[in-house]
Amino acid sequence: MSEITPDLVRHLGVLARIQLSDAEVERLTGQLDVIVDNIAKVSQVATPDIPATSHPIPLENVFRADEVGDMLTLEQALRNAPDAADGRFRVTAILGEEQ
Template sequence: MSEITTEQVAHLAHLARIALTPQEIEKLTGELGTIVDSIAKVSQVAGEDVPATSHPIPLSNVFRPDVPGATLTTEEALAGAPEHDGSRFKVSAILGEEQ
């Protein structure tokens, strides 16, 4: 098993700003050790003669052609808006930039 320590897990939790109890740290230490060991096993068998794959089945684009279609008029687009000025949506100011 890999040498993942509780101190390393606590340090990573601190960096990620995740509050963990001592019991959670202990549990995650074992789980992360198992994950690192599993990755090491895969690395042993995945040699240079094994091609890297991102998906077991080849994929191709399934996009439809980009064909212009009917669009909404300004009035239709603004019909359901809670607030508008006749040509644009009105939204609240953000980040303290009141106008």
């Protein structure tokens, strides 16, 4: 017996605020039913003695170590800024404006 029915698909469409045509409901009913069946098959073989995996091979960090390097001075950082004040970039305030 199928777990996914057209009525369930219509209900999910309403919850997701998606208007579905009858053809879309029919197509999605079949597709979702196949997905649920495949999940059930995986659940049958996924027993507690089989560890969960998120990736088929172990991943390693390929980034270099962080090292402190040459940094810009405050003057260098603000040199090309269109506007600066008190050692900071000065930008137009946008909070509270109507959009």
